[in-house]
Amino acid sequence: MKKNVLIIGAGGVAQVVAHKCAQNADLLGDIHIASRTQAKCEQILASVSEKGSHNTDGILAAHAVDAIDSKALVALIEQTGSQIVINVASSFVNMHVLEACIETGVAYIDTAIHEEPDKICEAPPWYANYEWQRKDRCAEKGVTAILGAGFDPGVVNAYARFAIDEYMDEVKSIDIVDINAGSHGRYFATNFDPEINFREFTGTVYSWQDGAWQENEMFEVGRDWELPVVGTQRAYLSGHDEVHSLATHYPDADVRFWMGFGEHYINVFTVLKNIGLLSEQPVTLAEGQEVVPLKVVKACLPDPSSLAPDYTGKTCIGDLVKGIRNGEAAEVFVYNVADHEEAYEEVGSQGISYTAGVPPVAAAMLIATGEWDAREMRNVEEMDPKPFLEVLGKIGLGTWVRRDGTDERLY
Amino acid sequence: MKKNVLIIGAGGVAQVVAHKCAQNADLLGDIHIASRTQAKCEQILASVSEKGSHNTDGILAAHAVDAIDSKALVALIEQTGSQIVINVASSFVNMHVLEACIETGVAYIDTAIHEEPDKICEAPPWYANYEWQRKDRCAEKGVTAILGAGFDPGVVNAYARFAIDEYMDEVKSIDIVDINAGSHGRYFATNFDPEINFREFTGTVYSWQDGAWQENEMFEVGRDWELPVVGTQRAYLSGHDEVHSLATHYPDADVRFWMGFGEHYINVFTVLKNIGLLSEQPVTLAEGQEVVPLKVVKACLPDPSSLAPDYTGKTCIGDLVKGIRNGEAAEVFVYNVADHEEAYEEVGSQGISYTAGVPPVAAAMLIATGEWDAREMRNVEEMDPKPFLEVLGKIGLGTWVRRDGTDERLY
Numbered sequence: 001m002k003k004n005v006l007i008i009g010a011g012g013v014a015q016v017v018a019h020k021c022a023q024n025a026d027l028l029g030d031i032h033i034a035s036r037t038q039a040k041c042e043q044i045l046a047s048v049s050e051k052g053s054h055n056t057d058g059i060l061a062a063h064a065v066d067a068i069d070s071k072a073l074v075a076l077i078e079q080t081g082s083q084i085v086i087n088v089a090s091s092f093v094n095m096h097v098l099e100a101c102i103e104t105g106v107a108y109i110d111t112a113i114h115e116e117p118d119k120i121c122e123a124p125p126w127y128a129n130y131e132w133q134r135k136d137r138c139a140e141k142g143v144t145a146i147l148g149a150g151f152d153p154g155v156v157n158a159y160a161r162f163a164i165d166e167y168m169d170e171v172k173s174i175d176i177v178d179i180n181a182g183s184h185g186r187y188f189a190t191n192f193d194p195e196i197n198f199r200e201f202t203g204t205v206y207s208w209q210d211g212a213w214q215e216n217e218m219f220e221v222g223r224d225w226e227l228p229v230v231g232t233q234r235a236y237l238s239g240h241d242e243v244h245s246l247a248t249h250y251p252d253a254d255v256r257f258w259m260g261f262g263e264h265y266i267n268v269f270t271v272l273k274n275i276g277l278l279s280e281q282p283v284t285l286a287e288g289q290e291v292v293p294l295k296v297v298k299a300c301l302p303d304p305s306s307l308a309p310d311y312t313g314k315t316c317i318g319d320l321v322k323g324i325r326n327g328e329a330a331e332v333f334v335y336n337v338a339d340h341e342e343a344y345e346e347v348g349s350q351g352i353s354y355t356a357g358v359p360p361v362a363a364a365m366l367i368a369t370g371e372w373d374a375r376e377m378r379n380v381e382e383m384d385p386k387p388f389l390e391v392l393g394k395i396g397l398g399t400w401v402r403r404d405g406t407d408e409r410l411y
Numbered sequence: 412m413k414k415n416v417l418i419i420g421a422g423g424v425a426q427v428v429a430h431k432c433a434q435n436a437d438l439l440g441d442i443h444i445a446s447r448t449q450a451k452c453e454q455i456l457a458s459v460s461e462k463g464s465h466n467t468d469g470i471l472a473a474h475a476v477d478a479i480d481s482k483a484l485v486a487l488i489e490q491t492g493s494q495i496v497i498n499v500a501s502s503f504v505n506m507h508v509l510e511a512c513i514e515t516g517v518a519y520i521d522t523a524i525h526e527e528p529d530k531i532c533e534a535p536p537w538y539a540n541y542e543w544q545r546k547d548r549c550a551e552k553g554v555t556a557i558l559g560a561g562f563d564p565g566v567v568n569a570y571a572r573f574a575i576d577e578y579m580d581e582v583k584s585i586d587i588v589d590i591n592a593g594s595h596g597r598y599f600a601t602n603f604d605p606e607i608n609f610r611e612f613t614g615t616v617y618s619w620q621d622g623a624w625q626e627n628e629m630f631e632v633g634r635d636w637e638l639p640v641v642g643t644q645r646a647y648l649s650g651h652d653e654v655h656s657l658a659t660h661y662p663d664a665d666v667r668f669w670m671g672f673g674e675h676y677i678n679v680f681t682v683l684k685n686i687g688l689l690s691e692q693p694v695t696l697a698e699g700q701e702v703v704p705l706k707v708v709k710a711c712l713p714d715p716s717s718l719a720p721d722y723t724g725k726t727c728i729g730d731l732v733k734g735i736r737n738g739e740a741a742e743v744f745v746y747n748v749a750d751h752e753e754a755y756e757e758v759g760s761q762g763i764s765y766t767a768g769v770p771p772v773a774a775a776m777l778i779a780t781g782e783w784d785a786r787e788m789r790n791v792e793e794m795d796p797k798p799f800l801e802v803l804g805k806i807g808l809g810t811w812v813r814r815d816g817t818d819e820r821l822y
Contacts, residue, residue, distance in 0.1 A: 187685045195697075271682040274598045276711035283710040286606075289702065296707045299694040300687035 002107055002144075002367055003029035006082035008067050008097055009089035010040035011193065012305035012349050013111065013150070016357025017086055018044045019347035020395060022054040024361065027368050030059035032080045035089065038064035047348045067093035073100035082106060084367055086360045091115040091196055095130050102134065102143050107367045109360045111150030112196070113241040117292075120203040120280055124213045125244035131377065138377040145377040149363040151336070151355040152178055152257075152317055153242035155397065157380035158388050159319040159334040160246055165385070167332045167403070168323035171253040174246055175320040179260035181230035182313030182340045182351060186302055188268045191352035194298040198278045201269065205239045208247030208255040219266055223258065228400065228407055229337045230316040235260040245379035253323075272297060308350040311340035315351050318400075333402040346396070355397065362391040413518055413555075413778055414440035417493035419478050419508055420500035421451035422604065423716035423760050424522065424561070427768025428497055429455045430758035431806060433465040435772065438779050441470035443491045446500065449475035458759045478504035484511035493517060495778055497771045502526040502607055506541050513545065513554050518778045520771045522561030523607070524652040528703075531614040531691055535624045536655035542788065549788040556788040560774040562747075562766040563589055563668075563728055564653035566803065569796035570730040570745040570810070571657055576796070578743045578814070579734035582664040585657055586731040590671035592641040593724030593751045593762055597713055599679050602763035605709040609689045612680065616650045619658030619666040630677055634669065639811065639818055640748045641727040646671040656790040664734075683708060719761040722751035726762050729811075744813040757807070766808065773802040 005028050007017050014033065021031045031054075033041045041062035054060055061080070065072050067089050077085065077100060087097040087110040094114035101108035114130040122129050131147050138145050148154055156176045164171045180191060190197040205216040221237035235258035247255045261269075272278050277297050282290045318335025336355065343354035363380075366372035371387045380388070389399045393411030400409050416439050418428050425444065432442045442465075444452045452473035465471055472491075476483050478500050488496065488511060498508040498521040505525035512519035525541040533540050542558050549556050559565055567587045575582045591602060601608040616627040632648035646669035658666045672680075683689050688704045695701055729746025747766065754765035774791075777783035782798045791799070800810045804822035811820050 188682075267678065268682050268686070271599075271679050272686075275679070275683075275708070277688065277708070279711075283707065285702075285706045285710050287706065289700075289706075291696075291700065291702050291707055291710070293707055293711055295696045295698070295700075296694065296702055296704055297686070297688070299696050299702070300690075300704055 001370055002083035002373060004080065004082045005029065005031050005084045005086060005364055006077060006080055007031070007033040008035065008065070008085060008087045008093070010035035010037065010044055011088070012308070012353035013088045013192065013357040015044045015047060015305065016347050016349045016353050017088055017361055018048055019051065019053045020358055020361035021086070021364070022048045022060060024365055024395065025054055025056040025058050027365055028084070030080065032059070032061050032063060032082060034063035034065040034076060036064065036066050038062050051347065053347070068096045070096050070100045070103070073097060074103050077101070077104045077106055084364045085109065086364055088357065088360065090193065092117055098134060098145060101145065102137055102141055105141055105143060107144040107373065109146045109149050109363050109367070111148060111154060111356055111360055113148065113244070115196070115199065118280060120199055124206045125248050126241060127244050127248070127379070135377045142375040144367055144372070144374050146363050146367070146372065146383070147377065147379050148241050148245065149360045149380055151359055152176060152240065153245070154359045154380050155336065155392065156317065156319050157242050157246060158383070158385035159399070160250070160321060161381040162385040162389065163319060163321035163332050163334050164250070164323065167325060168321065168330055169325050171250055171321060171323040173254040173256070173322045174250065175256050175258060176240070176242060177225050177227065177235055177258045177320065178317045179225070179227060179230050179233045179235060180315045180352060181233065182311055182315060184307040184350070185310045186307065188264070189302045189307055190304060191307070191350065192304050192356070194301045195294055198269070198294060198297070199280065200239060202273060202278050203239065205237055206243060207237060207257070208243060210254070211251060219261070225258065227316050228335060228402055229314055233260045246381060249379065249381050305349065305353070308344045308348060308353070311344065311350040314339050315355060317355065335400050335402070336397050337400070338397065358396050359392060362388055362395060365391055412781055413494035413784060415491065415493045416440065416442050416495045416497060416775055417488060417491055418442070418444040419446065419476070419496060419498045419504070421446035421448065421455060422499070423719070423764035424499045424603065424768040426455045426458060426716065427758050427760050427764050428499055428772055429459055430462065430464045431769055431772035432775070433459045433471060435776055435806065436465055436467040436469050438776055439495070441491065443470070443472050443474060443493060445474035445476040445487060447475065447477050449473055462758065464758070479507045481507050481511045481514070484508060485514050488512070488515045488517055495775045496520065497775055499768065499771065501604065503528050509545060509556060512556065513548055513552055516552055516554055518555040518784065520557045520560050520774050522559060522565060522767055522771055524559065524655070526607070526610065529691060531610055535617045536659050537652060538655050538659070538790070546788045553786040555778055555783070555785050557774050557778070557783065557794070558788065558790050559652050559656065560771045560791055562770055563587060563651065564656070565770045565791050566747065566808065567728065567730050568653050568657060568791035569794070569799050571661070571732060572792040573796040573800065574730060574732035574743050574745050575661070575734065578736060579732065579741055580736050582661055582732060582734040584665040584667070584733045585661065586667050586669060587651070587653060588636050588638065588646055588669045588731065589728045590636070590638060590641050590644045590646060591726045591763060592644065593722055593726060595718040595761070596721045597718065599676070600713045600718055601715060602718070602761065603715050603767070605712045606705055609680070609705060609708070610691065611650060613684060613689050614650065616648055617654060618648060618668070619654060621665070622662060630672070636669065638727050639746060639813055640725055644671045657792060660790065660792050716760065716764065719755045719759060719764070722755065722761040725750050726766060728766065746811050746813070747808050748811070749808065769807050770803065773799055773806060776802055
């Protein structure tokens with residue numbers, strides 16, 4: 001049994017995490033939130049108060065911390081008595097936060113793979129570059145580290161495991177499809193940190209097919225998907241974290257990730273990329289100033305959390321898993337549908353932040369009860385998916401299954 | 412009779428100016444070139460040597476100067492004994508250079524209107540904001556200042572005056588059409604300094620119609636033009652310097668400027684503008700750095716002078732002037748056609764730099780001979796156009812006229 005949660009980060013996802021932790025504070029204990037700018041944390045806590053989300057009279061407190069300063073993090077973990085850290089800050093700080101958790105022996109949860117600012121799309125599998133190099137140390141210290149426990153990666157890893165365990169004797173392929181059929185009404189915006197968002201699409205697209213890493217370019221391979229609720233949507237083979245762990249754990253299956261994009265997004269992306277404005281490498285201005293173009297694009301685009309009030313429509317994210325059952329071809333689509341307006345109503349965030357922010361809280365709740373307190377480093381598909389999907393169903397993200405043309409809610 | 416020329420600037424236009432001055436050094440005397448980076452000036456002089464452009468054994472020298480430092484400019488003018496300054500540096504320095512010329516009493520020529528870095532498309536007429544405020548001081552000191560003596564503004568102002576003087580009793584409209592039908596083979600590039608180029612199109616489009624300033628947005632008004640050599644081309648009502656002086660000197664005529672754009676240019680421009688990347692106002696990055704987005708776009712785009720070796724095709728720039736002659740409607744199109752490859756062959760620059768760089772040298776030659784040594788500030792349409800067109804025809808830019816469906820070379 002672990003308790004008291006420290007949330008690192010103060011963006012749109014952190015806001016959802018804070019609301020959901022507060023709604024489950026009877027299990028989770030004190031809730032602390034820390035980021036470089038304390039005022040952003042305080043705004044989030046004000047939103048929690050406003051919505052009346054906090055279900056105990058325990059501590060709910062904001063702190064300032066620079067997450068790359070592991071010493072300061074260690075001090076904050078000890079000072080707040082936090083036994084679970086939910087890291088939803090920029091991916092650039094992940095390993096710093098994990099180190100602080102290893103040092104203090106507390107549980108660590110994140111929602112995206114670690115990235116170094118000056119590197120994009122390193123050698124696959126990505127988890128082997130940073131996270132898995134700390135596997136032994138987590139095991140030695142008995143530290144529970146649940147990697148990539150957002151929606152994708154995260155819930156989709158659990159969907160894959162669940163589909164294989166429940167419906168397959170042998171798995172042939174896992175296709176993860178992520179469609180945002182919502183509309184924010186702006187000329188152009190990304191649904192989470194533009195810097196991280198664009199970095200996903202500027203490098204090589206890695207997929208795992210025929211037992212080997214395959215390389216494509218972004219928008220090279222597109223396919224129309226016929227999906228529940230959101231209908232027919234075009235999605236493109238893209239690089240994504242979960243491909244890198246699922247390919248390791250299910251090496252006999254093809255593992256692909258498909259992200260939905262409209263023509264307008266692709267046009268804007270193509271212009272920015274071809275000009276060099278999505279580059280993570282600094283350029284020198286005529287006046288001598290050194291600037292990373294991608295950071296300027298980020299500064300010009302709307303803050304993703306500002307999109308929430310006007311966001312309408314739904315998301316559909318799921319796994320199409322194919323394999324063999326009783327000697328015959330089997331196929332199942334496990335998925336969730338989320339609604340932008342409902343998310344805003346409940347926690348003041350849009351649907352993309354909601355789907356990313358609820359799962360790490362479900363993971364924290366399972367660590368708190370002991371069910372997921374593995375005392376070592378795990379990707380989500382290495383954990384029993386059923387309690388996870390059950391908690392998710394209770395705290396806001398239902399799980400549906402489409403089999404033989406029929407849709408059924410399971411959790 | 413004035414002589415010895417100081418060229419300020421070291422971009423693609425400055426390279427053309429240096430070549431053309433060197434080719435006419437028997438009239439112009441010593442040729443000096445100065446910019447912030449002396450190495451750029453030296454590269455230009457190396458190109459002049461390589462092409463064997465210098466037709467005397469006079470001085471040909473490079474200097475370092477920061478053109479906003481009027482004191483240093485004054486010293487350089489005096490040290491070099493220059494009596495004519497051709498300013499083809501960034502428009503941001505124009506008034507600093509003019510001040511140095513007023514102080515030293517030497518002639519001043521530029522090719523574009525002065526701009527302040529943080530202001531775009533100020534109140535019309537633009538010349539009244541900076542240049543014309545120094546009219547009296549030029550007259551008092553007997554300083555010849557020829558404003559906007561590039562191609563457009565510049566030669567097109569002379570074309571307007573010439574068309575009206577030669578072919579009209581009364582002028583009704585002046586439509587300046589600028590078509591670059593060439594191809595540089597890059598994904599996207601501007602033909603001169605991207606910062607100045609984009610600034611032309613991000614503000615209000617001013618035109619002079621029905622005796623008043625009219626305001627439109629960029630790409631709001633488009634029209635197909637049937638032109639010599641380059642054929643049918645779509646051009647858009649745009650803001651441009653020469654509209655602001657021609658409207659003042661021919662207030663009874665409608666004065667409009669039309670710039671040719673392809674769909675690809677418009678798409679890229681629209682994406683960059685809508686995202687805010689063409690803004691001249693600084694944004695603050697997440698890390699606290701203050702950056703002007705437009706300067707980052709400039710740093711990402713190809714240096715315009717780098718386009719020259721691969722540039723193919725032709726430009727067509729001219730004035731469609733309509734009016735009354737002998738009580739009947741009269742119409743004439745006065746124009747030039749330039750060839751990118753021929754320009755590169757002769758002076759190592761592309762056609763846009765060539766058309767912009769040859770005219771200020773023609774103006775300098777007329778100041779040197781005394782024909783244009785007005786001893787006060789003038790826009791080009793206030794000068795006798797015939798000697799100008801004659802010199803231009805001799806040094807590389809011919810003048811053609813299309814009347815009643817017939818094209819004829821006049822100069």
